[in-house]
């Protein structure tokens with residue numbers, strides 16, 4: 001028992017060689033020094049953030065989306081009542097969390113009136129409506145980097161400020177065609193490439209469980225608004241964890257589908273090089289039961305490529321648990337509360353399903369960041385390299401010089417965030433030559449995981465090494481996103497699941513991974529975990545203060 005506890009708290013001792021340990025110490029020492037200076041400055045400047053989110057008083061806000069749709073179809077409630085309830089909640093919480101950056105409340109209310117009229121006049125019965133318009137009358141929210149007609153689509157880039165979408169991204173169009181009513185668009189990181197949702201157009205988004213902490217990125221506005229109970233379903237995208245990190249930090253569910261199932265068109269920036277194979281658009285929601293129907297809608301005809309309707313018998317699946325990445329020198333060790341939460345998930349699966357969860361270590365995982373970085377900058381099959389981050393940052397066609405931009409930033413003269421500038425600088429330092437060693441690690445990891453999961457395997461893996469960090473702290477731990485990013489490169493579907501709260505009242509969570517095209521296994525496991533651990537908990541409520 002003592003031995004197990006020891007290895008749980010100090011998991012990497014055996015996994016690192018001397019040089020790696022030295023590197024890890026040097027990096028942590030340097031970052032720690034910068035961090036101490038930062039904290040000294042931040043302590044002087046930090047505003048009072050002890051306020052709490054007001055409690056949810058309208059019971060409609062605690063009904064899953066598909067059930068709301070049924071209630072609306074059955075005329076147990078009107079779409080106007082539901083839409084109004086969400087508008088009221090957004091107006092109440094958004095000044096505290098800065099999650100929705102542009103609303104379309106009056107248009108949404110008009111659309112809700114039309115929906116109620118249509119239902120009033122429908123003579124074909126409830127089934128006809130359910131078939132044709134499964135989301136009829138239900139409010140949705142959309143990440144600002146997606147086109148939503150009439151709404152801004154800046155992706156936090158000052159030079160795109162004022163750009164208004166004239167059409168809808170295909171995934172958004174499908175949700176609208178199913179009857180969803182968009183309430184507005186939500187914040188993201190600059191060019192969707194950071195762990196925190198902060199940019200110079202809309203500012204910073206806060207975590208509903210603690211306003212002094214990050215909502216995650218890049219779909220952090222979605223994460224925060226959903227976590228705050230001010231939206232029930234939303235649209236996000238993920239090329240390194242941008243659905244899963246915000247879902248984790250804000251205690252909600254999210255799914256990164258198998259790539260190629262949901263269209264990635266109509267979002268900025270468009271993926272290039274090999275990136276189309278790594279990015280996924282997918283659902284974010286408060287209730288696990290909404291994941292599958294939302295995925296079905298967002299996938300359109302591609303939904304038929306997945307066995308989404310087949311019954312999943314969890315008792316017949318093979319479960320695996322990997323507690324950490326085997327000790328990357330760049331990445332923080334996993335928080336002990338997260339290790340324990342994953343342990344509890346394992347115990348619950350074993351107790352309730354009678355399965356045996358096999359605990360594994362995969363040494364290749366410690367190269368996750370290097371694998372992601374190398375693959376993200378690889379050319380496409382015609383040899384065309386991806387657009388560089390500095391090119392994407394270009395101000396009205398004018399190329400950005402990363403070091404000059406950094407200099408300007410020091411004097412508060414840059415229109416970019418420090419994170420974006422840092423990424424452009426890091427890109428300059430990156431070698432263009434792919435490393436045969438990293439490529440080989442990627443290939444062997446891919447082979448091993450695919451063989452392990454097959455068509456009936458499910459893997460548990462930490463969502464991130466830390467609980468929701470304080471604002472700006474990821475600047476000192478920029479590689480921690482590699483816990484999510486590795487599955488983008490492997491092209492596997494992943495559901496992010498909340499599994500209770502930490503001692504500080506912050507969401508705990510776990511990633512649930514399955515083989516390619518086996519999204520239904522992730523979604524069925526997510527529903528099991530929701531039942532077992534209580535799913536989303538209202539921030540600040542007594543329910544939330546019961547930790548796990």
Ligand SMILES: CCCCCCCC/C=C\CCCCCCCC(N)=O
Nearest residue numbers: 192193194238239240241242422478
């Ligand atoms: C100011 C410090 C910057 C140092 C940069 C170090 C390099 C880190 C590399 C990449 C961080 C990217 C994080 C991407 C997270 C979300 C991506 C997504 N859209 O899914």
